[in-house]
Amino acid sequence: MSEVRIEHVFKRFGSVTAVNDFNLVVKDGEFVSILGPSGCGKTTTLRMIAGFERATEGEIYIGEQCVSSSIKGSFAPPEKRDIGMVFQSYAVWPHMTVAENVGYPLKIKKVDKAERERRVQEMLELVHLGEYGKRYPNQLSGGQQQRVALARALVAEPGLLLLDEPLSNLDAKLRESMRFEILEIQKKTGITVVYVTHDQGEAMAMSDRVVVMSMGVVQQIGAPHEIYTQPANKMVADFIGLVNFMEGEAKGDRVFLKGSKVSFPNTSKVTGEATIAVRPENISLSLVGGHIVGQVTHRLYLGDAVEYRVKVGDHDVRVIVKGADLNSIPDGAKVYLDFDRVMVFEK
Amino acid sequence: MLDVTLPLMAPSILAGGLLVFIAAGSCFGIPSIVGMPGNIEVMTTRIVTYIYMGDDAGIRDSTALAASLMFIANILLMGMTWMMGRKDYTTISGKSTRPNIVELGKWRWPAFCAVGLYGAIAVIIPLGSIVLTSFLKSMSKPITWSNIGIDPWIPVITSAQYMESVWNSVVYGVIAATIGTLLSLFVAYLAVKTQIKGRSIPDLLVVIGGSTPSIVIALALIITFSGNYGLNLYSTVWIIIVSYLVKYMTMSVRTIAAALSQVHISLEEAALNSGANWLRCCKDIIIPLIAPSVIAGWFLIFMPSFYELTMSLLLYGSDTKTIGVLLYELQTYADTQNASVLSVIILAIVLIGNLILNKLSKGNVGI
Numbered sequence: 250m251s252e253v254r255i256e257h258v259f260k261r262f263g264s265v266t267a268v269n270d271f272n273l274v275v276k277d278g279e280f281v282s283i284l285g286p287s288g289c290g291k292t293t294t295l296r297m298i299a300g301f302e303r304a305t306e307g308e309i310y311i312g313e314q315c316v317s318s319s320i321k322g323s324f325a326p327p328e329k330r331d332i333g334m335v336f337q338s339y340a341v342w343p344h345m346t347v348a349e350n351v352g353y354p355l356k357i358k359k360v361d362k363a364e365r366e367r368r369v370q371e372m373l374e375l376v377h378l379g380e381y382g383k384r385y386p387n388q389l390s391g392g393q394q395q396r397v398a399l400a401r402a403l404v405a406e407p408g409l410l411l412l413d414e415p416l417s418n419l420d421a422k423l424r425e426s427m428r429f430e431i432l433e434i435q436k437k438t439g440i441t442v443v444y445v446t447h448d449q450g451e452a453m454a455m456s457d458r459v460v461v462m463s464m465g466v467v468q469q470i471g472a473p474h475e476i477y478t479q480p481a482n483k484m485v486a487d488f489i490g491l492v493n494f495m496e497g498e499a500k501g502d503r504v505f506l507k508g509s510k511v512s513f514p515n516t517s518k519v520t521g522e523a524t525i526a527v528r529p530e531n532i533s534l535s536l537v538g539g540h541i542v543g544q545v546t547h548r549l550y551l552g553d554a555v556e557y558r559v560k561v562g563d564h565d566v567r568v569i570v571k572g573a574d575l576n577s578i579p580d581g582a583k584v585y586l587d588f589d590r591v592m593v594f595e596k
Numbered sequence: 597m598l599d600v601t602l603p604l605m606a607p608s609i610l611a612g613g614l615l616v617f618i619a620a621g622s623c624f625g626i627p628s629i630v631g632m633p634g635n636i637e638v639m640t641t642r643i644v645t646y647i648y649m650g651d652d653a654g655i656r657d658s659t660a661l662a663a664s665l666m667f668i669a670n671i672l673l674m675g676m677t678w679m680m681g682r683k684d685y686t687t688i689s690g691k692s693t694r695p696n697i698v699e700l701g702k703w704r705w706p707a708f709c710a711v712g713l714y715g716a717i718a719v720i721i722p723l724g725s726i727v728l729t730s731f732l733k734s735m736s737k738p739i740t741w742s743n744i745g746i747d748p749w750i751p752v753i754t755s756a757q758y759m760e761s762v763w764n765s766v767v768y769g770v771i772a773a774t775i776g777t778l779l780s781l782f783v784a785y786l787a788v789k790t791q792i793k794g795r796s797i798p799d800l801l802v803v804i805g806g807s808t809p810s811i812v813i814a815l816a817l818i819i820t821f822s823g824n825y826g827l828n829l830y831s832t833v834w835i836i837i838v839s840y841l842v843k844y845m846t847m848s849v850r851t852i853a854a855a856l857s858q859v860h861i862s863l864e865e866a867a868l869n870s871g872a873n874w875l876r877c878c879k880d881i882i883i884p885l886i887a888p889s890v891i892a893g894w895f896l897i898f899m900p901s902f903y904e905l906t907m908s909l910l911l912y913g914s915d916t917k918t919i920g921v922l923l924y925e926l927q928t929y930a931d932t933q934n935a936s937v938l939s940v941i942i943l944a945i946v947l948i949g950n951l952i953l954n955k956l957s958k959g960n961v962g963i
């Protein structure tokens with residue numbers, strides 16, 4: 250299995266800088282997700298690791314092999330890298346059977362037929378397609394095709410598996426169950442995984458660590474709970490989970506809600522004008538008493554919770570209360586809020 | 597219908613009309629055979645007459661006429677492309693849509709009769725009469741069972757001279773189709789799959805060649821390859837084959853390019869990722885996926901080359917007479933009997949080719 254090192258990698262398309270100074274070490278056997286909104290450079294990063302794009306600057310190492318270096322001017326083509334890849338569009342070859350698809354990497358490696366058939370069958374069992382070897386891809390569902398692609402990427406036992414939004418073409422139910430299948434396979438094989446997604450839920454649920462990107466720049470790298478509870482900046486806080494932003498002013502170790510005497514501990518180094526951020530589930534709402542006064546403007550029934558929109562001064566604050574009864578607080582009611590785990594960012 | 601469907605279809609209808617106009621204006625064979633007895637001349641027949649005069653003045657006059665013909669054809673084509681290009685006409689979409697079937701109601705039978713009548717007058721009666729004529733023992737006697745037999749076929753089939761022309765056409769068609777398909781593959785790959793600067797220039801040249809009237813191509817080749825520019829191909833097979841390539845590569849390039857553009861880039865990348873190099877990827881992935889279109893492209897060059905008349909007529913030499921030229925001669929010598937036998941042979945070969953083409957392209961392409 251392979252460690253991946255990406256050092257000061259840039260990728261420019263003409264005047265567009267798609268990836269800007271990317272640095273990351275993926276440890277042997279680790280599952281790392283690259284997460285960010287569409288167009289932020291995730292695919293470009295993955296394609297540089299796979300060798301389909303050449304980095305404008307920087308070095309990429311897979312295991313001991315330096316696969317791309319702008320200084321040495323060296324570049325290993327995709328077929329010379331020990332990598333399996335799963336594409337967003339499945340990329341299963343329609344003119345080959347499932348078994349031929351999965352067996353192709355072994356055929357290229359000139360593995361003899363009996364051995365090849367044995368390993369293909371083994372892979373197909375692993376992705377729960379043991380009975381489907383003789384079928385053609387157009388006889389399979391999207392989820393099954395994606396599992397064929399997964400089996401094909403793994404069959405040659407590469408040191409590294411790359412996945413580019415592999416679940417985004419599947420329906421919601423299937424996505425959930427495929428998450429577990431991919432994790433289970435990773436556990437069984439111990440392979441190093443770099444997983445690209447724009448779905449924060451997917452990244453949080455599956456990864457050992459998450460790389461959050463925006464506009465080609467890495468915003469934060471950390472374990473899912475770090476990213477969620479200690480986002481490095483406004484962008485990360487906004488992209489991961491729900492968050493309310495409010496204007497504030499930081500003075501010493503306190504931060505004040507703008508235009509009020511309400512203050513919270515300042516956990517950051519920010520002074521002066523600041524942004525106060527608080528997640529909806531960290532706000533408690535009460536009809537009797539609290540620090541902040543507001544008025545309910547809308548209510549949304551979420552099934553297991555109720556989301557309230559509360560007007561506090563100029564701000565529209567989202568509050569999510571688990572297990573609340575929709576009718577216990579009417580629109581227009583005067584309510585009291587308390588903020589917990591307040592985050593402070595530069596304005 | 598009047599408010600929505602017709603305005604939507606207007607560009608297509610107009611384009612269709614223009615295409616027919618260009619094709620008709622560039623056509624030589626039909627006006628020359630049908631019109632010559634009545635001394636009706638059109639641009640193309642006049643060009644040929646000038647060329648046959650053989651002297652400098654003849655070549656000069658025919659070049660002038662040819663240039664204006666080409667100018668008109670290309671202006672019209674450009675106008676058409678511009679008109680079609682204003683809207684996004686998607687020809688290849690992943691999803692297949694069911695065409696809207698219109699209920700004709702009480703118009704059903706009149707419509708059926710009109711279409712049937714057109715079919716009968718334009719296609720069935722002429723073709724039928726050719727087939728019939730080819731089996732008539734004697735042209736001067738009435739059509740009775742006793743007058744029908746394979747007798748007229750025997751002299752044609754056993755004639756070394758006739759069969760040589762048929763053979764020539766088959767060979768030239770096969771050579772042109774094979775070279776043309778390989779070139780088309782190259783041109784289409786360049787245009788669709790690479791990022792090289794100027795990658796679509798060869799494609800553009802092919803399109804210009806295809807939209808140039810046959811007679812203009814022939815004339816240009818005569819001027820270029822009769823030794824003035826170092827290369828003398830006049831009266832050889834190659835000048836004929838080059839003319840076929842210039843005229844007929846458009847369709848095969850289009851067909852192959854369409855197939856190539858449907859091979860999603862990730863299919864190739866998955867092969868590279870599996871350890872295959874580029875050549876292996878072509879052999880195992882790209883070629884198998886576009887094979888039907890490549891074969892279809894081959895037939896799209898072979899068939900029109902096989903029965904080509906205009907260019908062959910101007911470019912053939914004593915050893916390189918093609919079936920089209922032979923047919924033209926027989927018709928001008930008023931040898932209707934042998935001409936119809938040959939026509940039936942051509943028809944049969946082209947029909948078979950079309951059947952294969954239709955099967956391969958699932959009904960999307962045909963000549």
Ligand SMILES: Nc1ncnc2c1ncn2[C@@H]1O[C@H](COP(=O)(O)OP(=O)(O)O)[C@@H](O)[C@H]1O
Pocket residue numbers: 262265266267285286287288289290291292293294
């Ligand atoms: N081949 C290319 N040529 C030009 N620009 C590109 C190319 N590939 C990607 N880009 C640009 O790079 C940026 C990042 O793209 P991409 O990596 O695909 O984003 P993501 O996968 O995060 O949605 C986008 O602005 C995109 O337009």
Ligand SMILES: [Mg+2]
Pocket residue numbers: 288291292293
């Ligand atoms: Mg992407």
